[in-house]
Amino acid sequence: MALVNLTGIQAGDFTVLAEDQTPAEGATVAVPLSRLRDEGDDFFKVAGPVGAVLATDTNYTDLAPLMNKLAFVVIDFPAFGDGRGFSLAVRLRKDLGFKGEIRATGPVIPDQALFLLRAGFDTVEVSDAREAAFKAALKRFDTFYQTDYTGQVSLAHARHGKNQERKAS
Amino acid sequence: MYAYDKYDHALVNSRVAEFRDQVERRVKGELTEEEFRPLRLMNGLYLQLHAYMLRVAVPYGTLSADQMRTLAHIARKYDKGYGHFTTRQNIQYNWPKLSDTPDILQELADVEMHAIQTSGNCIRNVTTDQFAGATADEIADPRPYAELIRQWSSFHPEFSFLPRKFKIAITGADIDRAAVKWHDIGLVVKKNDAGEVGFEVLVGGGMGRTPVIAKTIRDFLPEKDLLSYLEAILRVYNEQGRRDNKYKARIKILVDALGADEYARQTEEEWQKIKDLPIDFPAEEAARIKAFFAPPPLQVLEDNVPAVDELAKKNFIFGAWLKNNTNQHKVPGHVNVTISLKPHGGIPGDATAEQMELVAALADEYSQGELRISHEQNLILPHVAKKDLPAIWTDLDEAGLGIPNAGLLTDMIACPGLDYCSLANARSIPLAQELGKRFDDFKRLQDIGPLKIKISGCINSCGHHHAGHIGILGVDRKGEENYQLLLGGSGAEDASKAAILGPGFDENGVIDAIEKVVAVYLGERTDGEEFLATYRRVGPDVFKEAVYGTR
Amino acid sequence: MARKIKGPQMIVANRLLDGRVVFMKADGTWSAVAGDAAVAADEAGVEALEVLAQKSADENYVLSIEVIDATERDGKPFPAHMKFAMQAKGPSVRPDLGYQVSPAWEQTDL
Numbered sequence: 001m002a003l004v005n006l007t008g009i010q011a012g013d014f015t016v017l018a019e020d021q022t023p024a025e026g027a028t029v030a031v032p033l034s035r036l037r038d039e040g041d042d043f044f045k046v047a048g049p050v051g052a053v054l055a056t057d058t059n060y061t062d063l064a065p066l067m068n069k070l071a072f073v074v075i076d077f078p079a080f081g082d083g084r085g086f087s088l089a090v091r092l093r094k095d096l097g098f099k100g101e102i103r104a105t106g107p108v109i110p111d112q113a114l115f116l117l118r119a120g121f122d123t124v125e126v127s128d129a130r131e132a133a134f135k136a137a138l139k140r141f142d143t144f145y146q147t148d149y150t151g152q153v154s155l156a157h158a159r160h161g162k163n164q165e166r167k168a169s
Numbered sequence: 170m171y172a173y174d175k176y177d178h179a180l181v182n183s184r185v186a187e188f189r190d191q192v193e194r195r196v197k198g199e200l201t202e203e204e205f206r207p208l209r210l211m212n213g214l215y216l217q218l219h220a221y222m223l224r225v226a227v228p229y230g231t232l233s234a235d236q237m238r239t240l241a242h243i244a245r246k247y248d249k250g251y252g253h254f255t256t257r258q259n260i261q262y263n264w265p266k267l268s269d270t271p272d273i274l275q276e277l278a279d280v281e282m283h284a285i286q287t288s289g290n291c292i293r294n295v296t297t298d299q300f301a302g303a304t305a306d307e308i309a310d311p312r313p314y315a316e317l318i319r320q321w322s323s324f325h326p327e328f329s330f331l332p333r334k335f336k337i338a339i340t341g342a343d344i345d346r347a348a349v350k351w352h353d354i355g356l357v358v359k360k361n362d363a364g365e366v367g368f369e370v371l372v373g374g375g376m377g378r379t380p381v382i383a384k385t386i387r388d389f390l391p392e393k394d395l396l397s398y399l400e401a402i403l404r405v406y407n408e409q410g411r412r413d414n415k416y417k418a419r420i421k422i423l424v425d426a427l428g429a430d431e432y433a434r435q436t437e438e439e440w441q442k443i444k445d446l447p448i449d450f451p452a453e454e455a456a457r458i459k460a461f462f463a464p465p466p467l468q469v470l471e472d473n474v475p476a477v478d479e480l481a482k483k484n485f486i487f488g489a490w491l492k493n494n495t496n497q498h499k500v501p502g503h504v505n506v507t508i509s510l511k512p513h514g515g516i517p518g519d520a521t522a523e524q525m526e527l528v529a530a531l532a533d534e535y536s537q538g539e540l541r542i543s544h545e546q547n548l549i550l551p552h553v554a555k556k557d558l559p560a561i562w563t564d565l566d567e568a569g570l571g572i573p574n575a576g577l578l579t580d581m582i583a584c585p586g587l588d589y590c591s592l593a594n595a596r597s598i599p600l601a602q603e604l605g606k607r608f609d610d611f612k613r614l615q616d617i618g619p620l621k622i623k624i625s626g627c628i629n630s631c632g633h634h635h636a637g638h639i640g641i642l643g644v645d646r647k648g649e650e651n652y653q654l655l656l657g658g659s660g661a662e663d664a665s666k667a668a669i670l671g672p673g674f675d676e677n678g679v680i681d682a683i684e685k686v687v688a689v690y691l692g693e694r695t696d697g698e699e700f701l702a703t704y705r706r707v708g709p710d711v712f713k714e715a716v717y718g719t720r
Numbered sequence: 721m722a723r724k725i726k727g728p729q730m731i732v733a734n735r736l737l738d739g740r741v742v743f744m745k746a747d748g749t750w751s752a753v754a755g756d757a758a759v760a761a762d763e764a765g766v767e768a769l770e771v772l773a774q775k776s777a778d779e780n781y782v783l784s785i786e787v788i789d790a791t792e793r794d795g796k797p798f799p800a801h802m803k804f805a806m807q808a809k810g811p812s813v814r815p816d817l818g819y820q821v822s823p824a825w826e827q828t829d830l
């Protein structure tokens with residue numbers, strides 16, 4: 001496995017904990033959301049920086065109580081066509097104001113590299129064979145038709161030199 | 170017409186380069202078919218029964234004469250000399266090679282066309298009224314909005330992997346020629362009391378095995394809020410649309426499950442959070458795009474052209490063509506001409522490279538170099554001076570394109586069916602051909618009047634049978650082609666679902682049944698009453714009895 | 721994977737590069753003509769054909785492999801069902817166009 005860094009942030013170095021594994025004191029770990037909810041503060045007290053592994057069908061409102069505790073988030077795609085993962089990342093950035101690392105795992109494909117970046121992901125875990133294709137795909141487009149939640153403003157604005165503006169109401 | 174700027178060019182060109190690379194990786198084995206399939210689909214490339222099929226978008230149905238010539242050139246160079254115009258304002262080529270498709274896409278890109286998002290679980294080619302910007306009954310030209318949506322939806326980072334395909338249609342006229350109520354999102358251009366332009370927004374329409382007519386979730390959305398509101402609708406769908414069952418994945422199922430009111434509420438709630446962000450186009454961009462669609466400078470002319478009336482009196486076919494195949498333009502003395510691609514005995518929607526070139530030449534000479542494609546699989550010359558009609562018709566007639574049947578019984582929609590489509594249960598085209606032969610008398614057709622027959626080769630409903638005044642659905646009955654007859658559908662502003670009349674038929678049986686249905690109509694109709702109105706008034710029983718006899 | 725078969729079977733696929741319909745011959749090569757197809761009468765035979773066909777798919781020569789019911793027409797193998805018969809013959813409405821009508825198909829440069 002290789003890690004492709006989309007945004008150039010300091011990527012987290014963590015292990016994903018098995019169901020019944022107790023975190024070593026101060027260790028950087030990622031665990032399924034359900035466990036964080038069940039074990040609550042006890043878990044956060046023991047571990048170091050903690051991240052949540054999210055299924056794509058996670059309702060983002062369930063994450064709100066954890067926002068100031070999570071250091072990073074992993075969104076695990078069961079299939080590359082499961083587009084909920086993109087909306088979930090958007091929700092984390094837009095509705096929850098999450099600033100930490102968002103990582104994609106699962107069978108995502110190189111041709112999604114820019115979509116992932118623009119939806120708010122920072123890093124993607126890919127097979128070694130795919131690393132080069134992922135990096136190449138990141139360079140394919142440099143203009144975009146949409147405003148997104150990572151600071152990119154739409155071409156419709158850029159065409160008129162309006163790179164920062166809010167909508168006039 | 171919209172003209173690409175350097176950014177549009179760059180994006181479409183990068184997309185071609187990307188696809189060229191994907192094809193190379195597939196051929197070398199670096200991509201499996203499973204991985205490649207969604208990528209090719211997002212570039213309009215299907216695998217059909219006999220070969221690949223490439224679906225090229227004609228955004229909102231408008232194209233230039235030069236673009237049409239490129240379509241003809243592609244048909245000749247890379248295909249077998251013809252193309253098929255579809256109900257979604259696309260053209261399909263039936264025989265391209267995978268290895269040629271990057272070159273085809275490059276030739277398209279060079280004339281500002283593409284096949285982006287003509288398939289796959291993404292936002293598809295936005296469709297609209299074929300007479301947009303040219304018809305007398307219009308509130309505003311819907312095409313600038315369609316172009317704004319085209320740009321916004323192309324390569325959308327969040328909405329390129331939806332639960333299922335997503336189709337948006339928009340109309341700017343009172344008469345709905347775009348079947349907006351049968352789309353995932355339908356937009357109807359409206360003016361509010363203050364005279365401002367906006368949209369009525371409908372969601373959840375669709376055909377397939379669960380036909381649903383879209384429901385209004387907002388009576389008036391200001392123009393400036395269009396994209397943020399669409400984003401809210403799409404986000405709710407992307408998050409909650411079903412992904413466990415492909416037949417329940419369309420937005421219509423979610424809208425039905427939540428209820429239209431709840432869908433509206435969730436959309437509204439999300440929209441309130443994003444509507445002030447710079448998602449929507451700034452006013453300058455709307456103005457820039459609208460300028461491309463400024464009406465052509467047409468001179469006001471006499472509506473009365475004696476030479477045209479005389480020819481109509483002398484020549485019955487021309488007279489019928491004048492009546493059926495022309496539509497009043499908003500500038501007096503002008504019309505929009507519908508070129509029927511439904512010759513009796515021919516393949517609905519097919520056009521040869523030569524026919525495309527002729528139509529392009531006519532567009533250069535008579536219609537400001539502009540052409541349209543209708544969702545009823547016909548071609549349109551907009552902005553034509555009435556005085557030019559005899560010359561146009563003569564040229565068309567010589568090329569087999571002067572058929573005066575627009576809107577009549579033989580102006581059928583038919584999907585490719587089992588002759589090309591790998592999902593089909595039965596053939597559609599031979600049925601259409603046979604119907605054309607049975608009803609080959611233009612006096613009779615004229616007497617029958619407006620009647621829409623729509624034929625699908627399977628329940629996917631590409632031929633819109635649910636929306637046909639008469640719908641035909643091909644099914645597989647123990648390995649034999651069998652056809653069900655449906656009555657009473659409409660794809661227009663009075664949208665309704667057609668209902669199955671009774672047990673199915675073989676090919677000849679269904680055509681006999683249509684003859685009987687037509688006979689009932691002719692017997693029951695009151696003065697000037699069209700087929701659909703009669704059906705709605707008298708109900709299905711009389712028809713049932715005529716077709717199946719009394720029990 | 722042993723499975724029950726109902727009758728004689730043959731294999732049809734599309735060529736990757738041009739999509740055209742091809743039927744698999746006994747030696748694992750492919751022909752545009754249904755009559756050239758190898759037919760297997762029992763499960764072991766079908767499995768052997770599948771293995772051969774999969775090899776062509778792995779070599780990226782064909783895709784969309786289907787094992788289909790075979791019947792006979794003029795003493796030669798032919799698909800039993802309508803859909804696959806359509807593949808063998810080309811579109812019924814354009815008998816002039818199927819790849820099957822072009823005897824030069826082997827020579828096309830791919």
Ligand code: HEM
Pocket residue numbers: 215217222254255256257261333334351352374375376377378415419583584585589590591592629630631632633
């Ligand atoms: C020949 C290859 C084609 C294939 C494989 C194909 C496949 C499909 C499928 C699977 C659906 C159902 C989707 C769903 O309900 O989720 C569908 C619907 C549809 N297709 Fe096609 N189609 C083909 C050709 C066409 C053509 C030629 C047209 C236009 C004439 C067309 C227009 C449509 C339309 C209008 C619908 C209905 C949309 C709705 O359900 O709301 N398709 N097609």
Ligand code: SF4
Pocket residue numbers: 584585586587590591592593594625626627628629630631632
């Ligand atoms: S309706 Fe069915 S048969 Fe017709 S084109 Fe669509 S999928 Fe094919």
